[in-house]
Amino acid sequence: MGDKMNFIKNIQEDIRIRCESPNNYFGIGSYDHIKSVASHAVELAKLYNADIEICEIAGWLHDIASITDYSLYKDHHIHGSKMAEDILKSYNYPIDKIERVKLCILNHRGSQIITKRTIEEICVADADAISHYDNLPSLLYLAYKIRNLDINEGIDFVKGKLERSYNKMSKESKEFYKHKREIIETILG
Ligand SMILES: [Fe+2]
Numbered sequence: 806m807g808d809k810m811n812f813i814k815n816i817q818e819d820i821r822i823r824c825e826s827p828n829n830y831f832g833i834g835s836y837d838h839i840k841s842v843a844s845h846a847v848e849l850a851k852l853y854n855a856d857i858e859i860c861e862i863a864g865w866l867h868d869i870a871s872i873t874d875y876s877l878y879k880d881h882h883i884h885g886s887k888m889a890e891d892i893l894k895s896y897n898y899p900i901d902k903i904e905r906v907k908l909c910i911l912n913h914r915g916s917q918i919i920t921k922r923t924i925e926e927i928c929v930a931d932a933d934a935i936s937h938y939d940n941l942p943s944l945l946y947l948a949y950k951i952r953n954l955d956i957n958e959g960i961d962f963v964k965g966k967l968e969r970s971y972n973k974m975s976k977e978s979k980e981f982y983k984h985k986r987e988i989i990e991t992i993l994g
């Protein structure tokens with residue numbers, strides 16, 4: 806397979822290029838989101854004693870379908886797991902590990918009611934949920950610039966979005982990120 810670090814670096818680079826492409830409907834901010842998901846997925850993998858490599862790779866690849874083609878957004882968890890499989894096979898990544906990465910991508914969406922079976926799936930889904938707390942400027946941009954909300958509507962919109970993300974997480978992850986949540990709540994008032 807060659808050098809492991811190189812292989813994950815290549816995936817990061819591939820994701821960065823897809824994010825920067827004018828074809829990416831979600832804009833360059835999606836790279837910050839994905840980067841933050843990958844880093845929280847590693848952090849949570851350590852907390853849960855999960856497989857760090859699986860969580861990191863799944864974090865980088867979890868939204869690959871939506872940033873590549875907006876028409877895939879609705880089922881991006883399904884398309885994304887297939888795309889991840891093709892990419893990982895091209896690096897001769899072991900088949901059993903590919904299957905574990907695919908499960909993380911398939912079940913990363915809190916909006917999809919699917920029972921998560923592995924701790925790696927929980928790590929990636931919770932990393933996706935908490936990443937919104939790292940991207941406050943993007944949420945404010947969405948509220949005031951894209952949706953044209955007034956001051957109070959915007960605050961309610963952002964708070965509601967953050968609250969729903971937080972509530973999707975497992976009990977341990979909620980506890981782990983309690984402080985981050987308190988800081989953001991203090992800022993929003
Ligand atoms: Fe997603």
Ligand SMILES: [Fe+2]
Pocket residue numbers: 838842867868933
């Ligand atoms: Fe995501």
